[in-house]
Amino acid sequence: MECLCERCAKLGKTCCQEREIYITPGDVQRIAEKTGWNNFYDFCKASDLSYEDQDDDPMWAAYVFRQDGTRRVLKRKASGDCMFLGATGCVLALETRPLVCRLYPYSYNADGLYEELEEGCPVHLLTPGRTLEQELAGCSRENAYQWHHKLYAEIILEKPNHAYRSDLRPAV
Template sequence: MQLPVVAESECLCARCARHQSTCCQFSEIYVTEGDVDRIASAVGSREFYEYATPVDPIYAQQEDDPIWREHVFREDGSRRVLKHQPDGDCTFLTATGCRLPLETRPLICRLYPFDYTADGLKDRPAGGCPVELLPPGADLLEVLDISRSDAQRWHRQLYDELQVSNLAAD
């Protein structure tokens, strides 16, 4: 059965959530130390992250991004990620979406659905965002109300934070 495309009045994320797991469910979201500081200031706690090894071992194979490989993973192969609720949802996901303000959200979340490496944003979106639900001719970034300039700023911030991060500290 083919799903109808998103109506102009309906948010793509809401439609996605009704038909499949979303990027806020079951995803392992890496957080920088800067993310941790911003979120902790907003929520008054630092109990929202943990260290875990990737569920999918392919995630650790970042040959196209040596900065990511060098700065994200600890010696034991784990990295700092958001905790999940018992149902698998992100700890900050509510019935109406993310409870964090946009500029407080992890940089990884703000950048989605962009795919990227240290060299920059890629022209194609990352996998997982259901572009097939878009109306014909619609632009994904316009539908999601994401500007490329914001994404470029968040990308620079992400890699700046990665390179100053001290993974052993917490």
């Protein structure tokens, strides 16, 4: 039986082909340890300007974006696909994948997970009688809570971007 991601891929571009994937310092370490690579990410500005609108998540804005507006993202193939996207999905084991990938399609901010899912995940393609959690192996809400906690613990390892930090004032 095809997984939900495979059915989605038959309809057009997927999240692994259209989104820029931010990776934490911990993601870098996990991926490097498993792959032996260290050239799988770049620092670049968001190509989708709506991504820069982080009013609902000041912590994300303060730590993920650097002073020059760039952030660490996975490199992409010439086709636009994530460099770790294979014929049947991500070639990285679940425990090695970037935390934002593990969390998808859950919506979240620093305070926690939202009830609604991200737009774009084709829940209409679910096998009748199965939930999203059943279709996406390992993607339970319980796991998502753990990944969310880990994501924000790793985000604060980034150097804070004082331009976004309203609680920090320049010294006089």
